[in-house]
Amino acid sequence: MTTTYREAMRAALRDALVRDDRVFLMGEDVGRYGGCFAVSLGLLDEFGPERVRDTPLSESGFVGAGIGAALGGMRPIVEVMTVNFSMLALDQIVNNAATLLHMSGGQFNVPVVIRMTTGAGRQLAAQHSHSLEAWYAHVPGIRVVAPATLDDARGMLWTAVCDPDPVIVFEHGSLYNTSGELADDAGPTDLDRAAIRRPGTDLTLIAYGGTLGKALDAAEALTADGIDAEVVDLRTLRPLDTATFVESVTRTHRAVVVDEGWRTGSLSAEISAQITENAFYDLDAPVARVCSVEVPMPYARHLEEAALPQVPDIVAAAKELGG
Amino acid sequence: MNADETRTLLARLLRGIAPEVDLDTVDPGAPLQEEAELDSMDFLNLVNALYDETGIEIPERDYPRIATVEGFVGYVSALSTTA
C-alpha cells in the first residue's frame, strides 16, 4: 500500500498500544491536537485519555514522569516536540534514564522510548532546526535510532518498546510527508544493523535520517559521471554498526559521510575516525564529509538551503575523491 | 732471554691483545688478568702468542705461576735460559 512516513509512524504507535497495555503515549499536544506533526492524530479517540496523555509544557517534568513510569513497570512512549526542547529534559535523559541500570547494580532498568523530531529544512530558524543526534549518541546507556525509511518508521518503534533500556527515536521533520510503498504486513525491524540502501563499487556514501534521501539522490546523479556509489544508512546511531560501513569502505576504498549535524564534534567525525582506525590501508582517498555550515540555522529559505548538505555538495565531494 | 728481554716481549705480545694497556703502569705483583682486563680467551691468546714467538709451551697447570708480570718474566726467562 502507498503510505507516508507520518502514517507509518502512526501505525507503529497504534500497533504498540494494541499489543501491550503497559504502553502509553504522552507529550505536548499528542492528544487533543493530534501531535505537533499530526503523528498521533486520532489515537486519543481510539485509546482514550489514560493511554494518550497531553502533558504540561515541561519537558523535564514529563520525560521524568516517563522514566518513573518505566521504572514502575510501564512501557511509556514519550514524545518531545523537537530536539531543541529536549535540552530541557537532558538531565532526566542523561543523568537518570541512561544511568539508573548501572547505578542500581543492574536492579532497575528504564524501558522508556523517547521520540523527537530533529533537523532543519522547514524554515523553523535557529531554535527549532538542530541536529543534535550526536549529543545523545555520545552517551552510554541509551540507544539512539534514526528511522529514515517507511519500513523503519513502521518497524523500529515496537522493537524500541521491547528494549529493556532507554531508546531515543529521532524522526527527521522533512520525512513525515515522504510517501512510498509499504508492505501490508510490514512489521518490527531490528535496531542493530546499518543497511546498504544502494549497492555500489566505487565509493561509499554514509548517511542517516534526513540525509539518506539526499545521499541516494546524489548516488543517482553520480551515475552520469560513471561513478557507482554505495549508500549506507546507519539506522542506529548508538551503538554504531561500524562493521557494516567499514566493510563497505574496504570494498570501495572511498567514503563520503553526509551528516546534517555541524561538522565539529559530529557523528561524521566519529565515523571518519572509525574508518581511519579500521580501514586505513584500504583507503584510496581521504574520508570526506558533507555537513551543515557551522552557523545557527538561518530562517531565510535560500540561506537555510545554503547552510544544509545538499545533493550537489555530496556529488562534488564524491567527485573530488577521484576514482 | 733475560728478564728485560722477556718483559719487552710481554709488552709486545700484550699490545696485540690489549692495545690500550701500558705495561709500565701495571703493578708487576698484581694479577695481570685483572690489571689488563684480560679474559680467559685473551690469556689463552697470550700463551699461544708466546708459543708462536718462542716455542715455549706453558702447560695449564703452570698458569698460576705466570699470573703476574713478575711471575711471567721470572718463569719465561728461567725457561729460556735453561733451554
Next chain:
Amino acid sequence: MPSLGADMEAGTVLEWRVQPGDTVHRGDIVAVVDTEKSTIEVEVFEDGVVEELLAAPGDELPVGAPLARIAAAPAAPAPDRRPARAPAGTPRRKHAEAKPARTGTPRRTRPAARRSPAEAARSRAAPRAPRPPGAAPVRASPLARRRAAERHVDLADIAGSGPGGAVVAADLDRAPSDGERAPGTPSEAAEPGTPAAADEEREDRQAAMRHAIGALMARSAREIPHYHLATTIDLSAALTWLTAANERRSVAERLLPGALLLKATARAAIEVPAVNGFWVDDAFQAAPAVHLGVAVALRGGGLIAPALHDADRLTLDELMSALRDLVGRARAGRLRSSEMSDPTLTVTNLGEQGVEEVHGVIYAPQVALVGFGRVTDQPWASQGMLGVRPTVRATLAADHRVSDGLVGARFLNALDHLLQSPEDL
C-alpha cells in the same frame, strides 16, 4: 642495508668489496658497514651479478634501504665496468637480456629529497625528469602504497590522479606492467650521510652503542615478562676432563671451560626448544637451528653478541676454534652480517668479571638468555660425603609468554646433566 640486530636503525657504508660487473654468490662478503656497535661485513643473499652500487662509502642508510642492485642472472655480453653510481635517470634494463635502454619515458625517478646533490644534478640533465629537485615526497593513498609495495612498483614513477595529485590505486592499474622488474629489486638509494670526523668516531661509537644497548634493553625490560631461574652445577667432571684433555693438546688446540659451557647450552636448547627462537607478531617462532649469541665485552666498553652458528652440531674443537675466531673478529670489528642477525639464544658469561651469577635481560626478539658466573670451589655434599668441588652458577632468564618455570627448569637440568658427561659433548 641489512638489520644487524634488533637495535640497529642505520648503517654507514665503509667500503665495497665488489664492483659492478662482479659475479657474487650467496654468502660472499660484498661490503663493510659500520653500525653503532661494530664494523660488520655484509654478506649477499642472492647469486647474481652486481649491476649497480647505490651507496658510496660514507653514505649512512636506514635499515631496509637498498645498497646495490644485483641482477638475478649474469648479463651477457658482460657490461663495461660502470662508475660506482649510475646516473639516476638511467632507465632500468631487463635483467635477463641486458637490452639497450628502452626508448620512451624514463621509468624511474627518485624524489629529489632522497638523492645526493650529484645525482640530482645528473637527473636535471636527464630527459624528462618528472620531479624537480626539492619536490615533496610522493603523495599517495594508503591503498596505493600498499598495492605498490605488493607489486614492487616505485610510486615516484606514477602520475597521480587523486585529490591534490595523489597517487591512487587506479593510477597503479593504469601504469605499465612491471615484467622486467624482478620481485624485490631495490629501487631507491637513500640519502647519503656525511662521514663523521675520524677522531670523534670512537667517542661517538661509545655513546651510540650505549644508546643502542639502552634502547633495546629498555624495550626488553618493558615488553618481556621475564622469569629468572638459577642452579649450581658441579663442574668437577667437566674440568677434570678438560684438564686431562688439554694436557694432551698443543697450546693452539687447548679448550677453554667456556667452550664446554657453550656446547652444553646448545645441546640443552635442542632438548628444550622453547628457549631457542624468537617472539614475533605476538607468537613464538621456534628456531630451526641453535645459533648461540655469545656476549663479548669489547675493550673500552660496550657489548656485542654475535652468533656462533650451529653450536650444537660443532665438535668441541670446531666450536673452540669458531669461538676464538668470533671473539677475535668481534673485538677487531670484523663481524659478518649473518652473525649479527642470526642469534637464537644468547649466552653471557660474567665469570671472568668475578661475579657469581647473572640475572640477564633477554635480547629481544629472542626469548631467553643463559648466564654463567665464576667457577668457584664450594663445599659439596655428594653420596653422603662432604667435599670441595668447582661449581658454577647457571641462570636462565626466559620469556613467560613462551614458557613457564617448569620448562626453564628442565632446560637448566638438561644443562647440568650434559656437563656431567663432558666426554660426550
